[in-house]
Amino acid sequence: MRLVLDAMGGDHAPDAVVDGGVLFARAYPGHELVLVGDATRVRPVLERAGAPPNIHLHHASEVVEMDDPATAAFRRKRDSSLRVGFELVRQGEASALVSAGNSGAVMAGGMLTLGRIPGVERPAIAALFPALKGEGRCLLLDAGANVDCRPSHLAQFAVLGEAYSRTRLGVKRPRVAVLSNGEEESKGTQLTRDACALLRRSDLEFVGYVEGKDLFSGDVEVVVTDGFTGNIVLKTSEGVGMGITGLLRSAIEKRGGLPEKLGALLLKPTLLGLRRVMDYAEYGGAPLLGLQGVGIVAHGRSSPRAIHNALVTTLQHVRAGVQEELTRCIANAAAWLPPHQRGRKADGDEGAD
Template identity: 80%
Template sequence: MRLVLDAMGGDHAPGAPVEGALLFARAHPDHEVLLVGDRERMVPLLGRGRPPSNLHLHHASEVVEMDDHASSAFRRKRDSSLRVGFELVRDGKADALVSAGNSGAVMAGGLLTLGRLPGVERPAIATLFPALKGGGRCLLLDAGANVDCRPTHLAQFGVMGEAYVRSRLGVARPRVAVLSNGEEASKGTPLTREASELLRRSDLDFVGYVEGKDLFSGDVQVVVTDGFTGNIVLKTSEGVGMGVIGLLRQAIEKRGGLPEKLGALLLQPALAGLRRVVDYAEYGGAPLLGIQGVGIVAHGRSTPRALYNALGAALATARGGLQEELTRCIERASVWLPTHQKGKKATDEAVSD
């Protein structure tokens, strides 16, 4: 497999992407990594000695910045690292792309360069959350690609999320739910109520509404919402997870006695395990489901380890037959979920958000 890593994307670019690419290339000599970005800035970061033979540099002179308007910047900056990287995937010169850059631009790039899978109205960013039961996971989508959604979009997210969890995580019959402000059918908004009505017609194991706390319960494996809500849930959960660890450390340090210090020493393995569970770096990145190719959206603050894991996620997704399964499931869902947008109109509307 050949994997593209956007060397100029993220808060710590190009240092973190270059180091992450080096780690991955050395650990996976049977696969190639294409670092796309400003060659003059990348070369000094490779260090002394010869880089791994499976690591390649591909020059791109422009950068889509984090504060750029996503779709217009992608269109305007024709030699940006993100655009050049997606074009490598489109042209069959690479199998997947990873970027920690502007997530909206990754969405726009996937749509404008690779296009949507047949029948998909809106691609979605799919993020995994840790679950309390059995060490499982819960998939939340959309986590930020689409601020404004229609009921059909949420229903399609449910179809794609169910296919992902079943094919990638091995859950035979994932339970699907809509995120709301209560479990009662009378709660929610017109968007959530209409999406729920559509999903009740499906052949998915749809359980209705869940609340935010249920993302971690393990009782459901797929939760759908609009990208605005999903991104807030994601960022809040990240802050809570790291905040809990920090507050525990502060409490121990504040007391400062021998019993507390001994207790902290005994708790270190457990706290390290907790940090791994809540740390986004362990998951690496979130797939953009619904495009005709593999795009992984990594966290903007990604460290080299996070990008190493994101490349691993890209590798697993690219060779797992996920695209074929998504296409099959979307086609089957057309029986109960007619789409309202087709062709260029759907793409233009999606990238204008």
């Protein structure tokens, strides 16, 4: 299999991205990796890292920067690493693209280059959260691709998320819910109430509303919301994870006596395991579900380990046949989903970094 990696995407590109690509290529010598980016900047990093023979460099002279207006930049910079990478996927020269760059541009580029699965109005970023019980994972979408959503968008997100959870994560019958400010039917907004009305007509295992805490409870496997709310939830959760780790370290170092420090030493393996569960780098990348092709969004601050894990996630995504199942499920859902509404196009600039 051949994967494309946007070598210029992310806060620490190209160094961290290229190093992560090299880690992946060494671990998976039976697969090829194409690094797309400015050869004058990427080649020295490759030479320093000692790149294996299954890595190839494809030159692209431009970069979509993190603060660029996403859709406009993608259209204007025709030789950007992101655009050239998506073109390789569209032309069948690669199976998927991974980028840690401007997530709005990744969404816009995917839609403009690959198009959407028939019946999907807007693709969604699907982010994984650790759960305390059940399958141990909860999928949240949209995690930042679409700020403004209609009820039909949330219903489509539910279909896409259920199919992904079942096909890629191995959940036999994923439970699906809408994120709200309470579990009672009277809570929520007009958007969430209308989305619930649609989902009650579906053949999904729909359980109604859940609150933010239920992302971690294990009581549901798929939670849908608009991209504005979803991205806030995602970034807040990341901050809480880092905050807990920092507060524990500070308490032990500054106020803990010898017993506390000995206890921390004994608990170190457990705390490291907890950190791995909460660390976004372990999950690598989030798939952009709904494209007619595979696009994976990695964290903008991705380290080499995070890039490596994003590529592993991408490889598993393609192997599992997720795309085929997404297409089949959306087609079947046409029986209860409302007809496609022609309105303002999803603007890639709405995507969150």
